[in-house]
Amino acid sequence: MRVSFGRVYDVPVDPGSQRVLVDRLWPRGMTKERAALDEWCKNVAPSPEHREQGRHDQRGRRTG
Template sequence: MTERSKSSEPHFRVRRVYDPPSSDDGIRVLVDRLWPRGVSKERADVQEWMKDLTPSSALRS
């Protein structure tokens, strides 16, 4: 067992939505206000889209 797997702290990785899904990804969460261009929902394979966690459209402008 690795030191990381012994820890009770949550583990997460940051990846680009354009990267292909991997079998060891776990739950994939998209945190972006706009859906990424050229990526279908099937290809993105995200379980949650947390657009409300991102800056507002006005702030982005």
């Protein structure tokens, strides 16, 4: 089985593939129809604390 990763805003590469969103928050400005998801796994996404940690670079500065 081949797994590829992409952004929910990207056009699906393989029309026959399964699209799964792994995020606790629904993407801003995205409709369910446009997302064309097969599943939304918000319970396995990083916790809010881990999401905040990911916003810092190695030197402790905010990246975005």
